[in-house]
Amino acid sequence: xxxINTALLSFGMSGRVFHAPFIxxxxxxxxxxxxxxxxxxxxxxxxxxxxxxxxxxxLADTTIDLVVVNTPTLTHFEFVRKALLQGKHVLVEKxxxxxxxxxxxxxxxxxAQGRKLAVFQxxxxxxxxxxxxxxxxxxxxxxxxxxxxxxxxxxxxxSPKTHKEEPSSGSGxxxxxxxxxxxxxxxxxxxxxxxxxxxGITREHSxxxxxxxxxxxxxxxxxxxxxxxxYKYPLPEYSLFGKQGxxxxxxxxxxxxxxxxxxxxxxxxxxREPDTAAGRLYSGxxxxxxxxxxxxxYLQFYDGLYHSIADNKPExxxxxxxxxxxxxxxxxxxxxxxGMVIPIEPG
Numbered sequence: 447x448x449x450i451n452t453a454l455l456s457f458g459m460s461g462r463v464f465h466a467p468f469i470x471x472x473x474x475x476x477x478x479x480x481x482x483x484x485x486x487x488x489x490x491x492x493x494x495x496x497x498x499x500x501x502x503x504x505l506a507d508t509t510i511d512l513v514v515v516n517t518p519t520l521t522h523f524e525f526v527r528k529a530l531l532q533g534k535h536v537l538v539e540k541x542x543x544x545x546x547x548x549x550x551x552x553x554x555x556x557x558a559q560g561r562k563l564a565v566f567q568x569x570x571x572x573x574x575x576x577x578x579x580x581x582x583x584x585x586x587x588x589x590x591x592x593x594x595x596x597x598x599x600x601x602x603x604x605s606p607k608t609h610k611e612e613p614s615s616g617s618g619x620x621x622x623x624x625x626x627x628x629x630x631x632x633x634x635x636x637x638x639x640x641x642x643x644x645x646g647i648t649r650e651h652s653x654x655x656x657x658x659x660x661x662x663x664x665x666x667x668x669x670x671x672x673x674x675x676x677y678k679y680p681l682p683e684y685s686l687f688g689k690q691g692x693x694x695x696x697x698x699x700x701x702x703x704x705x706x707x708x709x710x711x712x713x714x715x716x717x718r719e720p721d722t723a724a725g726r727l728y729s730g731x732x733x734x735x736x737x738x739x740x741x742x743x744y745l746q747f748y749d750g751l752y753h754s755i756a757d758n759k760p761e762x763x764x765x766x767x768x769x770x771x772x773x774x775x776x777x778x779x780x781x782x783x784x785g786m787v788i789p790i791e792p793g
Contacts, residue, residue, distance in 0.1 A: 447474060448756040450535075452512040453504055454480040455525060457488045460516040460539060463705045464568065466492065468745050471711050474752040478510055501525065505532040512537060512755065516566075518609040519616030523548040526563070530555050535562040535755050540625035541775065542768030544615035549772040553765035562754050564761035565768035566747070569626045570633060572699035573719045573742035578684050581737060582634060586729040587688030593669045594685045595631055597623040597697070598677035602649055611654060618655040619673050620645060620775055627671040628774050629767065631662055635669055637770060638662035642787045643778035648676060660778045663787070684725070691729030698723035699742045717742035 452469050454461040457480045469475040470492070479496030480488045481504045488495045498504040505513070505528060513529040515522055515538040523543045529536045536556070542565050543549040556563035569575060581587065604611050611617065643660045647653075662669040683697040698719040709716055724736040750762030777788040 450475050450511045450752065450755055451478040451509050452476065452514060453478050453498070453507070453510045454488075454514045455501070455504075455517050456480070457482055457485075458516075459706075461514070462487075462491065463702065464566070464744070465514050465516060467705060467710050468748040471745065472748050472752060474756060475512075475748065478507070479504070501528065505529060505534065511535060512751075514566075515539065519544065519621055520609060520614045522616070523552065526552050527555060530559050530561050530563070533559065533561065537564045537566055537751060538768075539566045540629070540768075540771070541616065541621040542625075542765075542772055546769060546772040546776045549765070549769040553769055556765055562751075562761055563765045564751055564754065565763045565765065565771075567625065567629045567763045567767065567771075568744045568747055569630060569699075570763070571742055571744050571746050572697075572701070573717060573739040574684065574695055574698050574723075574725075575630055576742065577695055577725050577737055577739035578630075578686065578693065579634070580740065581693045581725070581727060582686070586691055586727065587686060587693060588690030590635075590667060590686055590688045592667070592687045593631070593634070594683075595627040595669070595671050596677075596681060596683040597627050597673040598681055598683060599623075599673075599675050600678040601675045604649065604652060611652070613653050619675070620655055620658050620778060623673040624658060624660075624671070624775060624778075625771050627673065628660070628771050629763075631669050631671050632767070632770055632774070635662070635664060635667070637792070638664050638669070638774075638790055640787050640789045641774060641777045641781055643781040645778065645782040648674060658778070660774070660781075662774075691727065693725055693727050693737070695725035695737075695739075696723055698739065701742045701744055711743070711745045717744075 452475050469477045481498045486497045513534045515525045519541045640663045645655050645658045648657045657674040659672045682694045684695040686693045727735040747762050753759040754761045781788045
């Protein structure tokens with residue numbers, strides 16, 4: 447079996463929770479090490495790993511096959527570019543880059559270098575989203591007229607992480623939570639014909655956007671993607687309305703909370719949301735039907751990434767997928783600025 451030596455660019459929450467457990471659990475990956483600028487923590491969890499003092503030192507290590515760029519969005523373009531130029535395969539977190547132009551440049555560079563470039567849109571493997579996909583594929587709703595996808599939180603205080611709150615090409619909720627629901631909408635319905643966005647600031651003293659409501663227009667279909675920080679009571683964050691029925695579902699995936707508590711993909715209860723979080727399907731004259739979600743499983747992303755690199759299969763989330771998300775974000779920001787519906791160019 448081909449072993450893919452993998453290095454992280456950060457061992458904060460994302461490295462510790464969203465990446466290292468899956469690299470460790472999948473037999474095709476080996477966690478080689480991590481770039482740690484100040485706090486040297488990786489060896490406490492993974493004693494065999496190397497702590498690199500600089501990015502250049504990490505990239506110069508010829509044993510490393512895959513670099514995970516899990517640093518702030520502001521750094522993505524520079525770090526992905528450097529890794530690709532050093533001949534590494536790259537996995538980059540959302541948002542892919544600062545804008546669509548940067549995303550296109552990185553995609554072209556990966557192609558020129560003959561390297562794999564994947565985007566970590568792990569929420570495609572959330573249990574709640576898998577339930578939505580199953581219901582849609584079952585056809586019981588008929589033609590979808592309206593869909594609403596939200597990522598709502600309650601957090602009126604500013605984040606202590608300055609990179610999230612200082613205005614930059616990578617800050618703001620549209621590029622933080624937005625890529626989750628934008629990518630999910632694109633998975634379900636494809637690229638829209640146009641978008642119209644309402645983006646604003648709601649938290650006291652905030653200097654970056656912390657609310658968004660983006661309308662995707664598809665002929666006679668409307669899809670809203672939405673996010674904000676003043677939703678104290680959990681709303682049904684998926685609601686789909688078709689000509690034959692509707693489906694209502696809360697955001698109930700448990701993987702993030704489980705991983706933070708040290709539960710791993712090897713646990714039998716991993717990724718299983720409680721039955722009390724079942725979605726409700728209304729179709730025909732039979733009243734509400736409870737829909738139990740499939741098991742969420744971020745390991746599927748890493749398994750797809752493994753076969754992408756080892757067997758030259760397509761990435762589980764491609765650079766093109768990432769480009770399309772950035773095209774939507776660029777159009778949404780332009781729409782907010784100009785107060786106009788912004789057409790989306792096909793392709």
